[in-house]
Amino acid sequence: MNAYDPSAENPVAHAVVGMDGVLHSADPALIALNQRAGGDLGRALAVPQLATITRLARRLGIIVSRGVVVADDDADIDLWVRAQPEGDTIRLAVSGWREVQPWQPIGPASDARATFLASDADWRWDTDASLCLTFVSLEAGPRYGFDAIALLGQPLTQMFALEAGDDGALPMLDALARRRAMTGQPARLRGSGRPVMLSAEVRHDRTGAFAGFVGAARMVEAEVTPAPVEAPLSTTFTSGLDRALRAPLARIVANADSINAQADGPVQPDYADYAADIASAGRHLLELVNDLVDLQAVERPDFTLAVERIDLADVTRRAAGLLSVRAGNAGVTIARPALGELSWALGDFRRVLQILVNLIGNAVRYSPPGSQVTAVVERGARDVSVVVTDQGKGIAPEDQVRIFEKFERVDPSEAGGNGLGLYIARRLARAMQGDLTVESAPGQGARFVLTLPADAPRGEDQR
The missing domain is CATH 3.30.565.10 (Histidine kinase-like ATPase, C-terminal domain)
Known part of the structure; x- marks a missing residue:
């Protein structure tokens, strides 16, 4: 791995990124890291974690600091990233550069993952915990009509339009709610509309928390396997999702709002910003739960309203x-x-x-x-x-x-x-x-x- 050497005279690498996400200039360590991710100067920043922090700083118009772990060749790098808006650019300062053991499944999951990756999938994809793409097989892009590099850091739904299965449920949402492996998620490629079947194994971070999916995609021949017929979401699925998520999410939002408001005393500005981000994400998930419950109701054949x-x-x-x-x-x-x-x-x-x-x-x-x-x-x-x-x-x-x-x-x-x-x-x-x-x-x-x-x-x- 050709990572930045923390023992060098200057342990911080700098870069300048335009408001359009294009990397204008960077120190050698960041140029090398970005190139290994498939990018280059004059093109969009290719390291998903750095690109995400840059977009957040641009959207909020404030300094954003985050700790991230970036995949680099056969190892991971633990970095601290600071993004500061300056006029029509974002200035990045990246420090840390500590090599850490890359994620590996523990125990029996190793055999399951090996079997999964050896399946007859046409290409691979990975996401982080927020379901943003962190890896897409480069060779699949030209063959199936998408830009793998441009998709990095984007939501999974930017690549796939998810569809309901035969029972009316979305296996992806069930896997996300229950933190378990997913099989048989029908979808269509954005742009071409070609049918595809998705599968995924859950990945965990070093603390055992949910860290995203390791996924595979298999193209489906439309004439052999027609697109699934739309069916209502199952009552069992939506009621289970409602019970499992509503109360914990409400507590997360309330606690994050309390931290952001500094109700129990002052906290560092960065932590207050993190709490605001957490509260916003929690509200988004609560809206999704409410919408899924409504979706199950309005798609019932006997659905009526008291006019x-x-x-x-x-x-x-x-x-x-x-x-x-x-x-x-x-x-x-x-x-x-x-x-x-x-x-x-x-x-x-x-x-x-x-x-x-x-x-x-x-x-x-x-x-x-x-x-x-x-x-x-x-x-x-x-x-x-x-x-x-x-x-x-x-x-x-x-x-x-x-x-x-x-x-x-x-x-x-x-x-x-x-x-x-x-x-x-x-x-x-x-x-x-x-x-x-x-x-x-x-x-x-x-x-x-x-x-x-x-x-x-x-x-x-x-x-």
Whole structure:
């Protein structure tokens, strides 16, 4: 291994990375490490851990310091990385450079892993604990139509679109929840849409904690093994996931928020930042658990909602109010129906509120600072609509159908949801005899329309 020598006169290696992730300059040790990862000067930083910290510093606009372990040839290197935004660049300082024993499975898992890697897989992939790719077989890229280097550090779903199995469950989510090996996860390659079957063994770090997956992919001939038929998620799976994750995640979020707020006394700024990251990730997982429970419900053949008479203008005002703090933090204003405005419709109050929180929340997320999100109610002859409009980057016509499908997002690399919100929202709207549609164009924002059956005004409501 040609790692940086910590006994050298200067034990810290420096690099300059552009806001686009391109490595502008670096000390020899970092150049060599980056080249062994498949990168070079003038190209995107190829070491996934360094690239992740660089993106975090760029997004937050603050100094980010992290300890990381980087795979390098036949050994691992324990590094301390400091990323500091400076104008239109990020300056990296990398120290430590301590060689550590690379990860190896312990005990009986060794034989299982050897058998797994000797299987008839077409190529290999590995992830870290957050399911970001840390290894992809380089030789598979040209053959199957993807850029293996560009995928490093990206979420696993940037390479694969996961699909439900024959029982309606997602083996990947079950393996992640139970921290066990995964087999038979159907998926499709992003871009080409070719079917593939995924398997993986769990990897653990030196403390025994979950550290990601060691995975394999096997191409599936469509004419021999057709794509699995969509089926509802099993009740057993979602209820088990709900029980197993909701309470622990809630405790993690609460404790991380307490550390970040320094409720029990001052802590180092870096640790406060780590706690904020942990709380954010915990909330994301809680949203996923909630969405999976909703997904199981809306896909049942007998799913129905208790429709009642609701004031759609009032529900819209409530949804906007719930998101006012988030909008204020983002520098976005929300225009909502005026107090006293009434617009009666037929629907389930809680589910309509859920849909509108999703729509307005998405609009706030994708709106630039200083812009306005509008949520207005429009009444037709037989229906009532809530129109949520933003001034974001818009949605291309080819993506306007895809965003209402399961686990689909316009840009999976962006921070945001899990690709279930709009799918569930449309299913809920249609269960109330309404609909959810979108009108948009690139660069012109988006206009989502929730439509519900109108309820005739009663005497006391006419004003």
